[in-house]
Amino acid sequence: MNRDPKIWNPSAECQPREQLLALQLQRLQTTLHLVSENVPCYQAKFKEVGFAPQDLKTLEDLRQLPFTTKDDLRLNYPYGMFAVPMRNVVRIHSSSGTTGKPTVVGYTQQDIQTWTELVARFMTAAGVTDEDIVHIAFGYGLFTGAFGLHYGSEAIGASVIPMSGGNTDKQLMIMQDYRSSALVCTPSYGLTLADRMEKQGIDPHSLALRVGLFGAEPWSEQMRNELENRLGIIATDNYGLSEIMGPGVAGECLHKSGMHLAEDHFLAEIIDPDTGVVLPEGSVGELVITSLTKQAFPMIRYRTRDITRLNYETCSCGRTMARMEKTRGRSDDMLIIKGVNVFPTQIEEVLFQIEGCEPHYQLIIDRVNNVDSLEVQVEVNEKIFFDEMKQQRSFIEQAEKKLASVLGVSAKVKLVEPAKIKRHEGKACRVFDRRK
Amino acid sequence: MKVEQISIFIENKSGRLAEVSGILGDSGVNIRALSLADTSDFGILRLIVDDSEKALQVLREHKFTVSKTEVIGVAVPDSPGGLSSILHILDQNNVNVEYMYAFVERSGDNAVIIFRFDDIDEAIRVLAENGITILKGSTITSI
Numbered sequence: 182m183n184r185d186p187k188i189w190n191p192s193a194e195c196q197p198r199e200q201l202l203a204l205q206l207q208r209l210q211t212t213l214h215l216v217s218e219n220v221p222c223y224q225a226k227f228k229e230v231g232f233a234p235q236d237l238k239t240l241e242d243l244r245q246l247p248f249t250t251k252d253d254l255r256l257n258y259p260y261g262m263f264a265v266p267m268r269n270v271v272r273i274h275s276s277s278g279t280t281g282k283p284t285v286v287g288y289t290q291q292d293i294q295t296w297t298e299l300v301a302r303f304m305t306a307a308g309v310t311d312e313d314i315v316h317i318a319f320g321y322g323l324f325t326g327a328f329g330l331h332y333g334s335e336a337i338g339a340s341v342i343p344m345s346g347g348n349t350d351k352q353l354m355i356m357q358d359y360r361s362s363a364l365v366c367t368p369s370y371g372l373t374l375a376d377r378m379e380k381q382g383i384d385p386h387s388l389a390l391r392v393g394l395f396g397a398e399p400w401s402e403q404m405r406n407e408l409e410n411r412l413g414i415i416a417t418d419n420y421g422l423s424e425i426m427g428p429g430v431a432g433e434c435l436h437k438s439g440m441h442l443a444e445d446h447f448l449a450e451i452i453d454p455d456t457g458v459v460l461p462e463g464s465v466g467e468l469v470i471t472s473l474t475k476q477a478f479p480m481i482r483y484r485t486r487d488i489t490r491l492n493y494e495t496c497s498c499g500r501t502m503a504r505m506e507k508t509r510g511r512s513d514d515m516l517i518i519k520g521v522n523v524f525p526t527q528i529e530e531v532l533f534q535i536e537g538c539e540p541h542y543q544l545i546i547d548r549v550n551n552v553d554s555l556e557v558q559v560e561v562n563e564k565i566f567f568d569e570m571k572q573q574r575s576f577i578e579q580a581e582k583k584l585a586s587v588l589g590v591s592a593k594v595k596l597v598e599p600a601k602i603k604r605h606e607g608k609a610c611r612v613f614d615r616r617k
Numbered sequence: 618m619k620v621e622q623i624s625i626f627i628e629n630k631s632g633r634l635a636e637v638s639g640i641l642g643d644s645g646v647n648i649r650a651l652s653l654a655d656t657s658d659f660g661i662l663r664l665i666v667d668d669s670e671k672a673l674q675v676l677r678e679h680k681f682t683v684s685k686t687e688v689i690g691v692a693v694p695d696s697p698g699g700l701s702s703i704l705h706i707l708d709q710n711n712v713n714v715e716y717m718y719a720f721v722e723r724s725g726d727n728a729v730i731i732f733r734f735d736d737i738d739e740a741i742r743v744l745a746e747n748g749i750t751i752l753k754g755s756t757i758t759s760i
Contacts, residue, residue: 561626561659561682568624568686568733569715570654570661595658598628600680 185434185498189305189337190298193445194500198493201501205448206240208473213237216479219264222249222257223481240448243471244459248482254284254424263287265477275323276423283323286423287477293332295474296426299443300333303432306441306498307417308392309363311338316361318370319397320346325427326397330365333429339363346370349377360389368400368408368416375411385413394419396428399487399508399526403533405437418507424483425470431505436497439504446474449503450482451491454512465490467512468505486511488524516546516614519553521590525612528557528592531583537564538580541599548616555592557584560599618741619687620754621669622731625662626682629655637662637676644675649758650731652718663718665690665731667758687737690720690757692727692750700730703749710743712736724752 188194196204213234216223226247227233236242254262263270270287288296309315315334319326321343334341342359344352346366352374355361364371371393378385393408396419408416419432420440430447431440442449447470451460454467468485472478487508495501510524517523525544532538541560546553559565559580567573577594584592627633634653641648641664650665666672669685676683693699707714713735720729729752734740744751 563682563684566624566626566682566684568622568661568663568684570656571715573661574656596626598626598680599682 185306185500187305187308187310188499189302191499194302194441194502196445196501198501201444202240204445205473206237208445209240209243209448209471210234210237212471212473212475212479213481215264215476216481220262220479222253222262226481243448243482244450246482248457248469248484249480250484251284251424251486255282258282259285260287263477264479265289270477273323274325274328274423274427284424286325289476292426292475292477295446296329296429297332297336299426299429299446300329301336302443303419303429303441304330304333304337304339304363304394306432306434306500307394307419308415308435309334309337309339309394313337313339313363313392314342314359314361314389315339315363315365316342316344316352316356316359318344318346318352318364318366318374325421325423326365329421329426329428330394334363349373350381353377353381353383356388356390357383362389362391364390364393364412364414366393366395367397368395368404369398371395371408371412371416372404375408379411385411388413390414392417394432396420399510401526401530401533402507403530407533420487420505420508422485422487424478425472425480425485426475430470434496434498434500438496439492439506441496441500441502442491442505444502446472448473449491449505451489452484454486454488454515462493463490465506465509468508486513488512488515514612516544516555516612518546518555518588518590521588523555523588523590527587528584531587532557532559532580535565535580535583537562543611543613546612546614546616553616555588555590556595557592558595558597561596562599565596618689618751618753619737620665620690620731620752620757622686622688622733623664623666623669623672623676624684624686625664625676627660627662629657629659634662636679637681640675640679641666641672644671646672646675649722650718650720650729652716652731654716665720665757686733688731688733689737689741689744690752690754691730691732691744692724692752693730695723695726695728699728703730703744706747706749707740707743710739712740712743720757724756729757 217234269289271290272288274286275283317327321327393414393416405416417433421428421430431442433440450469451466452469460466468487468489470483472480489508490506492504510526543558545556580594647667652663654661715733717732
């Protein structure tokens with residue numbers, strides 16, 4: 182098989198699967214010993230099921246252990262889950278805390294090195310080299326995104342512009358003047374940049390921009406096409422979460438056929454989110470991750486809430502690491518409307534398929550007389566605005582038909598005036614469930 | 618022959634019409650005729666103004682979604698049966714009227730009706746052949 186010419190760490194990323202599984206087992210045993218000695222929360226969990234680290238003989242034995250959830254992290258707020266003394270912790274990061282108290286994570290010097298290595302891997306896979314000027318438009322701060330990509334870029338030898346988030350006009354000025362060639366931000370902010378460029382009459386092909394590394398929120402294939410066409414770039418996806426490490430858990434290569442998961446550092450399982458049962462290879466379900474090398478903040482069977490699927494076939498790029506599909510939404514974003522499971526990303530895909538429709542939408546879920554209702558509010562624009570009521574109505578009816586056939590539940594489409602729906606420079610918040 | 622009409626998408630809630638007319642008034646654009654088609658959620662406001670380019674520009678600046686369409690203005694005898702005779706001619710010639718609305722002001726002895734057709738050129742031909750007066754754009758915007 183022909184390997185991609187640029188692989189950051191071929192001996193790790195392309196190692197034979199048997200060797201990888203042996204490495205995982207050895208690292209898992211070490212991690213279990215570490216937490217059973219140092220983390221009261223895990224000591225209690227192990228005791229609950231009568232488990233001792235030396236009982237783990239195979240990777241499957243891990244299934245005896247209970248899951249770790251965000252609630253465990255909240256109960257042990259702020260430092261209760263740390264497995265090393267604070268003198269060994271060199272960095273604190275924190276989740277965005279969109280739902281309740283934030284969660285706090287720590288890194289040792291070696292954890293930072295691992296993080297750097299894993300980000301360098303996926304950035305290299307996305308085609309970033311030491312020739313690139315990497316424009317980081319993630320917010321620098323407690324959020325892991327910006328720092329992760331920053332370290333990875335520097336390790337590769339690229340030139341980093343630590344732009345941080347916000348101030349779109351200034352982002353564009355810097356992008357033009359400093360010749361940014363790789364863009365790092367959320368996909369929705371990528372579209373905000375494209376909107377602004379169009380408004381200002383900036384031709385994306387006049388920029389040096391050639392690749393985008395988008396992450397921190399789920400996005401669809403249609404959104405990828407739109408980002409690629411409107412910004413004139415190759416758009417790649419990457420995955421991570423602060424509880425596990427931040428960006429670098431998984432990332433796409435240029436074959437764009439799934440994100441390579443760093444299995445030498447993370448053990449992945451796919452479970453049924455309702456029953457917690459581990460599903461057979463190739464199933465769609467919730468991703469559960471166990472860290473294999475982390476020192477400060479090891480995680481055992483952490484429920485990510487992200488719904489995805491893993492593909493264990495070797496990729497055309499030569500990497501043997503499992504490939505994770507684009508996340509289909511979060512198990513806690515999953516909406517149950519009239520008993521049907523609906524993910525906001527499905528609605529987004531339908532809207533993208535409608536000629537002229539832009540991805541500015543929000544969902545209002547309500548319950549009137551004990552019947553659930555779903556309203557999809559879509560911003561009107563000149564391409565989908567018709568002077569004749571007949572045409573305007575038929576546009577709405579078509580959209581409703583398409584949604585109903587994809588979702589399996591009826592949806593009312595409501596056109597709203599432009600700029601009505603808030604643009605977020607961080608994570609998009611598009612769901613308003615009034616039933617709660 | 619043809620008159621430019623602008624259409625504006627507005628959400629169906631109080632104050633939006635006032636906002637549109639306020640924006641146009643502040644820019645010195647005069648509304649000559651208007652019609653509103655609405656549903657429970659939204660409406661399409663159609664206007665004939667004295668300066669459509671200016672109106673489009675200021676409304677877009679205020680983030681309104683707008684479009685420009687061509688309509689025609691017809692002089693209709695201001696007497697019983699005046700409109701009926703014109704609609705009859707159109708019907709006989711299979712010209713479909715998408716919608717129509719009336720000017721408040723008269724042009725001489727005639728009422729003025731704005732028509733939107735799916736085939737505007739065919740409509741103009743049929744009306745002219747039947748001796749119906751189609752008003753010039755400049756005449757309409759200066760009524």
